[in-house]
Amino acid sequence: MQSTDFAQRRERLFDKMENGIAVIGSNIFMQRSNDTDFPFRQNSNFRYLTGINEPDCVLILSKKADEQKVFLFIRPNNELEEMWMGKRMGLEKSKDLIGADKTFPISDFNKEMEDLLPGHKNLYVHFHERADLFTNLQKICGDLFNKKRKNTAQPPQAILNVGQLIEELRYVKDQNEILTMKKAMVATNNAHRAAMALTAPGRSEKEINALIEYIFTKGDGQGNAYDNIVAGGNNANILHYIENNQALNDGELLLIDAGCQLNNYATDITRTFPINGKFTGAQKAVYEIVLDSQKAAISHSWPDRNAPDMHKTTCKVLTQGLIDLKVLSGSLDENLEKGTCRKYFPHGTGHWLGLDVHDQNPYLDSNDEPMKFEPGVIFTVEPGLYFPKEDATLPEELRGIGIRIEDNILITETGHENLSAMIPKEVKEIEEACEKDYRDFLD
Ligand code: GLY
Ligand code: MN
Numbered sequence: 001m002q003s004t005d006f007a008q009r010r011e012r013l014f015d016k017m018e019n020g021i022a023v024i025g026s027n028i029f030m031q032r033s034n035d036t037d038f039p040f041r042q043n044s045n046f047r048y049l050t051g052i053n054e055p056d057c058v059l060i061l062s063k064k065a066d067e068q069k070v071f072l073f074i075r076p077n078n079e080l081e082e083m084w085m086g087k088r089m090g091l092e093k094s095k096d097l098i099g100a101d102k103t104f105p106i107s108d109f110n111k112e113m114e115d116l117l118p119g120h121k122n123l124y125v126h127f128h129e130r131a132d133l134f135t136n137l138q139k140i141c142g143d144l145f146n147k148k149r150k151n152t153a154q155p156p157q158a159i160l161n162v163g164q165l166i167e168e169l170r171y172v173k174d175q176n177e178i179l180t181m182k183k184a185m186v187a188t189n190n191a192h193r194a195a196m197a198l199t200a201p202g203r204s205e206k207e208i209n210a211l212i213e214y215i216f217t218k219g220d221g222q223g224n225a226y227d228n229i230v231a232g233g234n235n236a237n238i239l240h241y242i243e244n245n246q247a248l249n250d251g252e253l254l255l256i257d258a259g260c261q262l263n264n265y266a267t268d269i270t271r272t273f274p275i276n277g278k279f280t281g282a283q284k285a286v287y288e289i290v291l292d293s294q295k296a297a298i299s300h301s302w303p304d305r306n307a308p309d310m311h312k313t314t315c316k317v318l319t320q321g322l323i324d325l326k327v328l329s330g331s332l333d334e335n336l337e338k339g340t341c342r343k344y345f346p347h348g349t350g351h352w353l354g355l356d357v358h359d360q361n362p363y364l365d366s367n368d369e370p371m372k373f374e375p376g377v378i379f380t381v382e383p384g385l386y387f388p389k390e391d392a393t394l395p396e397e398l399r400g401i402g403i404r405i406e407d408n409i410l411i412t413e414t415g416h417e418n419l420s421a422m423i424p425k426e427v428k429e430i431e432e433a434c435e436k437d438y439r440d441f442l443d
């Protein structure tokens with residue numbers, strides 16, 4: 001990405017703003033325990049608008065009737081701290097990189113904001129990120145307000161959600177973003193294929209998880225885009241199972257939900273396959289129903305269509321499947337009316353995907369209507385069926401089966417492109433992939 005690309009994004013944000021000042025924080029280091037921090041991961045909105053990957057920064061966009069300015073607060077260069085903690089961009093380099101009107105040391109934030117805030121009608125902040133920054137700004141504005149009789153310019157009188165404006169910008173992905181996600185998918189494909197090949201009775205969720213992490217980190221990838229889910233047997237029925245530490249048993253399935261992150265962009269892929277390499281009859285019957293529902297949902301992926309209608313399509317196929325499996329009784333219409341499949345399919349069909357695995361894009365438009373799919377929009381399609389072992393109301397052969405199949409779909413001018421189409425998904429493809437040698441996917 002060129003710095004002009006980030007400048008264009010800021011320009012589009014300016015266009016959405018009225019007279020006001022937007023304050024967008026980077027992430028900060030989060031303490032793990034004494035003297036150790038969690039790995040740093042940049043705030044997605046800050047990254048989207050600057051490309052900068054450092055903690056302790058704040059981007060300021062100032063829009064007044066007659067001028068627009070960009071300011072950046074950032075850590076200054078410091079030889080001693082950089083010797084301990086790594087290089088910093090510093091004030092000059094970051095100013096040139098993003099074309100800011102001025103950069104300031106982050107330690108001067110409160111002092112400088114007393115000068116920058118007055119004269120703007122609105123203060124744009126993110127309503128659910130960096131609560132510390134929000135509180136700090138409230139205090140600075142309050143203090144300025146108390147002093148206002150002595151000043152001519154007023155501090156902002158209204159607070160608006162900058163998050164909502166950036167969400168709208170991030171909805172349609174540009175060619176760079178799409179290319180990045182396609183590159184990340186190469187490692188995701190290798191990891192899922194290697195996992196299918198290595199998995200066998202006697203192996204553990206932990207070993208498979210380690211292999212996936214290795215593949216996600218050894219090349220350009222930055223590791224996983226979210227906590228991997230490596231769930232053998234009944235663990236697949238815990239939707240966000242992340243312990244990944246149990247033995248893998250003969251005759252059971254392994255559900256893996258794992259996606260590589262590249263340049264902070266996520267992939268989000270789930271495959272479910274037999275631990276011993278061959279589906280049982282009952283496993284195959286459930287798998288085919290989930291697969292049919294996923295294909296029906298993907299075939300709904302066209303410009304001008306929307307996610308709630310896609311979800312209805314998924315539920316229809318799954319509900320008919322549940323009737324065929326004798327899990328549900330009664331007619332299809334009765335069951336659809338009552339939403340009975342929700343017990344076995346308790347989540348949505350998908351979500352937006354991009355810099356965040358659950359990308360911050362709007363689900364409703366300004367009329368509260370579902371957002372329409374348009375070229376450049378990327379989302380997941382991830383139906384599942386979950387039959388907990390403990391549920392004695394289920395036919396016995398289904399208990400302990402949990403299956404989800406998840407692909408990442410790009411809407412194009414003429415329909416869609418499945419970005420994860422290369423990852424085995426048909427029963428035959430999966431059984432063949434389970435026969436391979438995992439070392440074939442390590443290069
Ligand atoms: N991996 C999280 C999700 O599928 O939404
Ligand atoms: Mn997902």
Ligand code: MN
Binds near residue numbers: 270
């Ligand atoms: Mn997922």
